[in-house]
Amino acid sequence: MNAARPTTDAALQRPASPLALFIAFSLLALQGFGGVLAVAQRELVDRRGWLSRTEFVELYAIAQMLPGPNVVNLSLMIGDRYFGWRGALAAITGMLLAPFLIVIALAASYERLAEFPAVAGALRGMGAVAAGLILAMAFKMLGTLRGNLLGPWLCALLGLAALVAIAALRLPLAWIVIGLGLLGWGLARWRVAALDAQAARRRDADVKPQSSASGGKPGSQP
Amino acid sequence: MLNTLPAGDLLDLFLHFLMLSLLSIGGAMSTAPEMQRYFVVERGWISEADFTTAIALAQAAPGPNVLFVPVLGFQAAGLPGAAAALVGILLPSTLLSLGVSRWGASRRDTPLVRAFTAGLAPVTVGLVFATGWLLALPFLGDPTHRNGALVLIVLTALVTLKTKLAPIWMIAVGAVLGAVGLA
Numbered sequence: 001m002n003a004a005r006p007t008t009d010a011a012l013q014r015p016a017s018p019l020a021l022f023i024a025f026s027l028l029a030l031q032g033f034g035g036v037l038a039v040a041q042r043e044l045v046d047r048r049g050w051l052s053r054t055e056f057v058e059l060y061a062i063a064q065m066l067p068g069p070n071v072v073n074l075s076l077m078i079g080d081r082y083f084g085w086r087g088a089l090a091a092i093t094g095m096l097l098a099p100f101l102i103v104i105a106l107a108a109s110y111e112r113l114a115e116f117p118a119v120a121g122a123l124r125g126m127g128a129v130a131a132g133l134i135l136a137m138a139f140k141m142l143g144t145l146r147g148n149l150l151g152p153w154l155c156a157l158l159g160l161a162a163l164v165a166i167a168a169l170r171l172p173l174a175w176i177v178i179g180l181g182l183l184g185w186g187l188a189r190w191r192v193a194a195l196d197a198q199a200a201r202r203r204d205a206d207v208k209p210q211s212s213a214s215g216g217k218p219g220s221q222p
Numbered sequence: 223m224l225n226t227l228p229a230g231d232l233l234d235l236f237l238h239f240l241m242l243s244l245l246s247i248g249g250a251m252s253t254a255p256e257m258q259r260y261f262v263v264e265r266g267w268i269s270e271a272d273f274t275t276a277i278a279l280a281q282a283a284p285g286p287n288v289l290f291v292p293v294l295g296f297q298a299a300g301l302p303g304a305a306a307a308l309v310g311i312l313l314p315s316t317l318l319s320l321g322v323s324r325w326g327a328s329r330r331d332t333p334l335v336r337a338f339t340a341g342l343a344p345v346t347v348g349l350v351f352a353t354g355w356l357l358a359l360p361f362l363g364d365p366t367h368r369n370g371a372l373v374l375i376v377l378t379a380l381v382t383l384k385t386k387l388a389p390i391w392m393i394a395v396g397a398v399l400g401a402v403g404l405a
Contacts, residue, residue: 029285034389036286065339066322067246068315069288076316077323088320096308099285100292104304106279107293118401125400126278128361128371129392132378133281134251135354139383141248141347148340155344162348166255167355170263173256177245177345184341191340192333 013049018083018090024048025075025094034133036071036095044078051078071095149191150184158184225267227299232306235295239310246315248346250288253311254353257294267298270360277357282393288312370405 015021024043032039037060044050051059063073072092079091113119145155162180165171227235238260246253258273276297280290288311295307361371378392399405 031284032286033284034281034287034393062323063319064248065335066315066319067244068312068319069246069250069286070248071286072288072312073315073319076319080320080323085320092312092316095286096289099283099289100304100308103279103283103285103289103293104296104301106283107276107296110275110279117403121403122397122401123275123278124367124371125374125396125398125405126282126393127274127357127396128374128400128405129378129389129396130274130278130281131354131357131361132375133382133389133392134350134357135375136379136382137251138347138350138354139379141350145344145347148343149336150340150344155347158341158344159348159351162345163352163355166349167352170255170259172259173245173253173349174241176349177247177342180345181247181342184343184345185338186341188337188341189333192337196333 012052015048015050015082015087018079018086021079021082021087022090022094024050025079025091026098029095029099032099040071040074050082149195150188151191154187154191158187225298225300227267227303231265231267232299232302235298235303236306236310239291239295239307240314243311243314244318246311247342248350250291250311251353252346252349254290255349255356257291258356261294261298265298268294272297274357274360278393281389282397367400367403367405370399374399374405 015024028039028043029036031043041053041056045053045056059077060070060074063070063077066073072095075091075095076088079087079089081087083090110119110123114123145152145159148155150158158180162176165176165180166173242253242256245256254277258270261268262270262273273294276290276293279293280287283289289308291311292304292308295303295305297303299306358372358375361368361375364371374396378396381387381392382389396405
């Protein structure tokens with residue numbers, strides 16, 4: 001493995017085996033305090049050159065669209081790409097096994113130590129930080145809605161509906177995801193159709209001046 | 223706090239997580255409010271404080287934050303609960319992701335898929351806001367630590383949004399402040 005060096009598409013490396021995937025993802029996960037994504041990009045793209053940055057962003061976009069934790073989906077796809085289901089298994093095990101053991105050990109220790117006010121206090125403080133981290137994540141996600149084809153009002157409506165439904169009304173998640181999801185999907189499909197029609201009309205308008213200059217030949221429309 | 227659950231409840235837990243797996247578009251954090259509703263409110267298997275602990279531990283510990291899920295399972299039912307929760311939350315989404323990445327990824331730009339991602343995105347954002355809100359809420363009702371906690375929450379959010387400071391430092395600060403009773 002080379003240390004950090006410029007990675008062009010032509011110079012991409014590949015993992016040597018499923019075991020290499022497992023080790024790489026384990027090391028990566030163990031560095032990921034508070035979240036693994038940034039470490040994943042640094043390791044897989046910058047340091048090891050297993051993916052180009054473009055590929056990483058692409059795969060992550062797909063991972064986000066799918067149900068399941070984003071980095072876990074990402075590791076699956078990367079592992080699958082190199083060694084099929086064995087690679088996927090190696091990657092996901094690497095991503096989760098050691099961290100799982102650590103976090104369960106922490107949970108078990110906490111059970112025992114929770115009676116000490118300092119320990120309970122520490123967890124409480126970390127809980128406050130966790131709330132802040134998640135709110136920050138929510139605000140960052142808000143930024144990604146900027147280019148959403150639904151437009152700001154529909155996005156705000158759907159987002160607020162989801163927030164109220166789950167936080168205030170405590171409705172089951174299934175109702176919200178399926179109900180609002182279908183609504184959002186329907187609205188978006190309608191918007192996509194409207195936008196495509198608009199684009200088609202614009203294309204027609206661009207072609208028209210030429211065809212009218214040449215006498216409006218029939219069949220010159222795209 | 224360390225409980226076990228009868229086999230029937232354990233199965234119910236597993237099945238519930240299987241369902242949540244399919245609903246967890248945008249990650250496990252969007253399903254956290256539902257898990258709190260199920261574990262704390264509906265079933266009473268763990269306390270509100272336990273739930274916050276699970277999220278905090280998963281954020282503090284290395285690895286994907288989805289690991290708060292097996293902690294919830296562990297709190298409710300020990301190691302079998304942890305295993306059931308983890309496998310439950312991952313199995314359906316994993317199979318689906320593998321399937322889609324092999325056979326469907328190339329069709330990302332069809333109008334149907336574009337509409338799907340666009341339509342669901344604001345819902346997911348709303349859900350993550352809900353998670354943040356639900357995690358902050360208990361602190362509002364805690365008169366001793368309310369002010370310190372609120373400051374910590376807001377500061378953390380601001381620092382995360384405005385700087386590149388790694389979360390681990392803020393988590394450490396939170397632990398110290400909480401331990402001395404300031405937050």
